Amino acid sequence: MAGHSQFKNIMHRKAAQDKKRAKVFTKLLRELVIAAKEGGADANANPRLRSAVQAARVANMPKDNIERAIKRGAGGAEGDNYEEVRYEGYGPGGVAVIAEALTDNRNRTASEVRSAFSKNGGSLGETNSVAFNFNRVGQITYPVDVAAADAMLEAAIEAGADDLESDDETHVIYTQPDLLQEVRSGLEARFGDPQESKLGWVPLSTIEIDEEQAQGLFKMIEALEDNDDVQEVIANFEVSDEVMAKLNA
CATH class of the missing domain: 3.30.70.980 (YebC, transcriptional regulation domain)
Structure with missing residues (x-):
């Protein structure tokens, strides 16, 4: 189990699923607010907001909640000074x-x-x-059933990515931080919206x-x-x- 797999292999040990879901929503809503506040409410012109909206959808957040958070952020509501x-x-x-x-x-x-x-x-x-101890990288995640590992690797390289890790659930494509949006655009043209797209950290050694x-x-x-x-x-x-x-x- 590697640390940068985000603890997913033992998440089943957590109880109180409703509480956990509420906490996930809280974090996602906060990201939606700050993304809209910094880059505006148009997800097509705001890569960070687009990624936040996609993450919220993956978590099955209601559409109304997403839209309210974006409006709050874009409107600069008081109390959202994160x-x-x-x-x-x-x-x-x-x-x-x-x-x-x-x-x-x-x-x-x-x-x-x-x-x-x-x-x-x-x-x-x-x-x-x-x-x-870590490298700063762009990370783009797709469900594993989108494509075979070889096909995803070929597409990732063509789009300008550095590396690919595949497991039973996901393909994770790694890029240089300043190429994240370019690589994401190239992959979207072939596979649609990713499950997640963000700047992250990968350990140099474990x-x-x-x-x-x-x-x-x-x-x-x-x-x-x-x-x-x-x-x-x-x-x-x-x-x-x-x-x-x-x-x-």
Whole structure:
């Protein structure tokens, strides 16, 4: 299990699905608001908003909710003064962790993120204290049934992408950050809208952790992901199949 797979292999361990869905909607709505605020309400002319709308649709967010969030953002509604903040630190086993947030209160979010780190065997550092362990990349995700891996790889290369990772569920295409929209446009012409398109982080190398370290790290990641302000968590760890089997038993 790789850290940049966004924790998906153990998400089934989370209970309270309704609560989880509400939190997902909160994060998506916040992204819709800030995307519309920064780039306007026209998704065709605003790549970030277009990606946010697509992510909301994938999550089955009602159309009215999406439209209201866009109007709020484009209208500059009071109370929507969100800032993008990146928190960095180390988890159990020396794993590097990045938490990206959208917050309207830096002090509150910093305190909550620091608590999530410290209560689970980690330590919050300064900005750029662990970012050197990762590459900043564009990421475009398609469902695996859109195309065979060979066909997707060929199309990705033709569009200017750097790499492709395929698994049982998705194709993830990696690009240079400044080529994200160009590559996305090329792939859309052939496969339609992607499931997700964003700037992300990919670890340069990973650290294998044992069962005890994994338990602490997963608790920390869950605590961070449960925070409404935190949009995404990335970490550079690997967990063996044997350890995962024990944790899922």
